[in-house]
Amino acid sequence: MEGKKTREEVEKSGMIDTWMRKHRLIYSGATKHPFILSIRDGTVDLEAFKTWLGQDYIFVRAFAPFVASVLIKAWKESDDSSDMEVILSGMASLNDEIAWFKSEAAKWGVQLSEVVPQKANQDYCRFLESLMSPDVEYTVAITAFWAIEAVYQASFALCLEDGSKTPAELTETCRRWGNDGFGQYCNSLQKIANRRLGKTPDDVLTKAEVTLLRVLEHEVEFWNMSHGSA
Numbered sequence: 001m002e003g004k005k006t007r008e009e010v011e012k013s014g015m016i017d018t019w020m021r022k023h024r025l026i027y028s029g030a031t032k033h034p035f036i037l038s039i040r041d042g043t044v045d046l047e048a049f050k051t052w053l054g055q056d057y058i059f060v061r062a063f064a065p066f067v068a069s070v071l072i073k074a075w076k077e078s079d080d081s082s083d084m085e086v087i088l089s090g091m092a093s094l095n096d097e098i099a100w101f102k103s104e105a106a107k108w109g110v111q112l113s114e115v116v117p118q119k120a121n122q123d124y125c126r127f128l129e130s131l132m133s134p135d136v137e138y139t140v141a142i143t144a145f146w147a148i149e150a151v152y153q154a155s156f157a158l159c160l161e162d163g164s165k166t167p168a169e170l171t172e173t174c175r176r177w178g179n180d181g182f183g184q185y186c187n188s189l190q191k192i193a194n195r196r197l198g199k200t201p202d203d204v205l206t207k208a209e210v211t212l213l214r215v216l217e218h219e220v221e222f223w224n225m226s227h228g229s230a
């Protein structure tokens, strides 16, 4: 039987993997949400997809300043100068993402200027804003950043797997986050998070774990706006 791992053993394998195992139910709740499964099995309600599109555009506009705040923290606190390049590449892809949302919305007849943020979106954006505070440690912020990107990567990659019946008009959306390049970028963020978590004091480690769980909960609530919420 496997006993409890020492902190040193956990550091070797990576704290993120340990947490993903420990919190696998909520992680798979976020990455295998009924909305994503409906895309994957081809039964997705296209009105629900349009709701997601409009809400996510608003989210991404709040996410960009959050990523900028992580960049500032990396500049001030990181022990490895290459972190900044990874974060900057994330900012560059957000620039593309915002342009993509605009052209995709036009295709689907979604008026982005008229989209009103729903409560789950407002709550998530407020949470992002709280993480922008200079009081939030770089280690905590980079863990949240990794989790936010990783949920989308894992979710949309699922819709591209062999055997999935994703409607043709949604494959481009799925490729945006499910492609290998985005997967490698998430791996780079995960490596940074693991490196930082491996040398952080216990109180910050606890804050990072709680923050990771909050991200996963917000992601589930975010999907719920398009599928399955009361």
Ligand SMILES: Cc1ncc(CN)c(N)n1
Pocket (backbone or CB within 6 Å): 056, 059, 060, 063, 148, 149, 151, 152, 219, 222
């Ligand atoms: C809600 C949500 N989470 C994550 C992502 C990926 N940047 C996104 N666009 N929207």
